[in-house]
Amino acid sequence: MPEGDPSVFTRSFYGCEAGEVEEIVLLTPMNSTLEAIKLRAKKVKELKGFYRGFNAQIGGTKVSVFNTRIGSPLASDCTYYLRFTPCNRIIFTGLIGALQTKIRVGDLIVPTACLRGEGATKHFVEETYPASADFSLLRDLSGTLDEVYAGSDINIYYGPIFTTDSFASETQEFLEKWQSRNLLGIEMETSAIYTIANLYGIRAAAVHVVSDNPVDKKSFFHPFTEEDKKRRQLCTDLLMDALVKLVGRIEKQ
Numbered sequence: 001m002p003e004g005d006p007s008v009f010t011r012s013f014y015g016c017e018a019g020e021v022e023e024i025v026l027l028t029p030m031n032s033t034l035e036a037i038k039l040r041a042k043k044v045k046e047l048k049g050f051y052r053g054f055n056a057q058i059g060g061t062k063v064s065v066f067n068t069r070i071g072s073p074l075a076s077d078c079t080y081y082l083r084f085t086p087c088n089r090i091i092f093t094g095l096i097g098a099l100q101t102k103i104r105v106g107d108l109i110v111p112t113a114c115l116r117g118e119g120a121t122k123h124f125v126e127e128t129y130p131a132s133a134d135f136s137l138l139r140d141l142s143g144t145l146d147e148v149y150a151g152s153d154i155n156i157y158y159g160p161i162f163t164t165d166s167f168a169s170e171t172q173e174f175l176e177k178w179q180s181r182n183l184l185g186i187e188m189e190t191s192a193i194y195t196i197a198n199l200y201g202i203r204a205a206a207v208h209v210v211s212d213n214p215v216d217k218k219s220f221f222h223p224f225t226e227e228d229k230k231r232r233q234l235c236t237d238l239l240m241d242a243l244v245k246l247v248g249r250i251e252k253q
Helices: 005-011 031-039 072-085 135-149 171-178 190-199 227-249
Strands: 024-028 042-047 053-058 061-067 089-098 109-116 156-163 185-187 203-214
Touching: 005 072, 024 031, 024 072, 024 135, 024 227, 031 061, 031 227, 053 227, 061 227, 072 089, 072 156, 089 135, 089 156, 089 190, 089 227, 109 190, 135 156, 135 203, 135 227, 185 203, 190 203, 203 227
Parallel strands: 024 061, 024 089, 089 203, 109 156, 156 185
Antiparallel strands: 042 053, 053 061, 089 185, 109 203
């Protein structure tokens, strides 16, 4: 990083002074999720940096929320500059394609670790460095999800996933390879966030809504049933409620 006042960078990237970023940060690559969280927040202060977001109170807890944009190069830089702020915990949420036929559209996947199939993090650390979630944060996330999703038919899966840089490279052979090695899903940001967060002492965990299942002929190029669409929307709505509850839980620690 170039030398200088960290706020020089945070003003550009986050739209605020370094010290204005809260200890708990929610990250997402999706504008729809950003807006859904905002609807559940109070005292919202818009931040108009490159990574659009806002500061707010959720359930009485101060948080910062940013859109990482899609892909690991952008997600890694968004996470990297948080090291110069008060941020010490990151919750990341997005969409993921399932790699196991038992996982349905509208289920949840909580990545415990990631295979670093993206190229961004190799510029920060050797490729053998693990991309793993923070255990204590995972424990709080797991407990919260169990409470919020109790009584629903939505399944929650925990395990390793693959982070890629390209949807176009996902050939049938490629998908079957990682399916056979029991990876749960594939997406485009989580390993970058886990790697950079671990590298700089920030606790991080992620939770993703299953948007498709390319190994079960339910990719974005296949039609979805109305049941699939309703199930995914229900899962998303419940996840927003879970994030509100989780923020309050980890703030008290």
